[in-house]
Amino acid sequence: MIEIIGIWVAAFLTLCIYSFLYRDNPFYRFAEHLFVGISVGYGIVIAMHQGIIPLAWVPLSEAMSALWTVITGQATPETINALWGLVKIIPIAIGLLFFARLSPRHTWLIRYPIAILIGFGAGIAIPNELQANIFAQTRGTIAPFAAINAGTLSAWDIFGTILIVIGVICTLIYFFFSMEHRGAISWLSKVGIAFLMVGFGAAFGNTVMGRLALMIHRVGFLIKDWLGTIF
């Protein structure tokens, strides 16, 4: 029974959203606002149960219990170790500074958590970008030449490998603005634009097909699951 109610609720909300294809209407606005509320609520729950509770609340409460055992003179090596959880007070205090935004006089305090998070992000990004993107992509571009050298690639694959190298170099030249795009550079840059257009076309084609697949799935749900509960 609860499953059928779920199907009817999902079907009603699906039809509410599709009603926008006719024009903006109260049913669409109902689903739209409910969607925002539900999504925000879901985000809060996930942030609590995958961030705050396991990373801050649990270690901190264990540290508080350990502190109590130290105060009462019943400390063991494990409880002393659990005292490290008190360190979590620092990120919690930094996080609480976000709420300084709500007080006009203390708004500037929000710069502290923002600066720390941005510093974190920038510090993590430099080695990761180098390793995951620059080295990996460069290796991926030139590694097939080892296979060419070993004679394991067909003529068609060799053509593809050379085309990739030309494409990568020309695309990078198109994005290289430190010199004027004239003469040979201009031509290479135009080849780069051609590769970019093919890339954008492929991305567009895949996006269209992805959205259509979602639509087919929703229509399939309405026809099979929802109408299946009626007929």
Added chain:
Amino acid sequence: MKRQVPLALCFLFGIVMILTQFVPHKYVQALYKEFIDWGLIISPFALVLAVITLIQTHTTRVRRRTEHWQYSFLVFAGMIIMVCVGVPFGEQDSVFVWLYDNVQVPMDATMFSLLAFFIASAAFRAFRARSFEATLLLVTAMIVMLGNIPIGDLVWNKVMSWTPWADGASGARQWILDVLNSAARRGIILGVSLGVISQSIRIILGIERSYLGGGD
């Protein structure tokens, strides 16, 4: 205090995060993990602030009776229901899972599928072969779309049987994705990564300060 301390904190945490990734010593790795946890603890507070701002916005809408203000109650209702069920009982709770499966997922999928109609009309406007570049975009998108559907292979094998792809449109699509598209994507990724690294260095060194906002 208002600008110099945040800049110093940004420099300190940025440098520590870089150095800890290059030093494999167990204490340094423990410090790295601890700092990652700090980031994961601090970030949800920003989410809470965003939620407070959303509540303030909708409360203002209700108070001022702006157009469609009644729908703001739905935002509150959705949020309160999810939080009241999810926070005390956990994300595995059957009611929370039911709400996720039968309310959020269908609406999410339908919202994205709605874009199929608008993207089709956008394609109709964009797909005009007015220049060589536009033609390339048009032809590539057509081949990729044809390669995604079974009838595409049938049509391709009838009309374009002279091409080197034995699988028809799906073979051509795969070759475009593996060769031409990956060349363009690699170029973009390399360019973006270099940009991210240079911007990160500017942020850590305090050259880029726009995130501090205006004022003193």
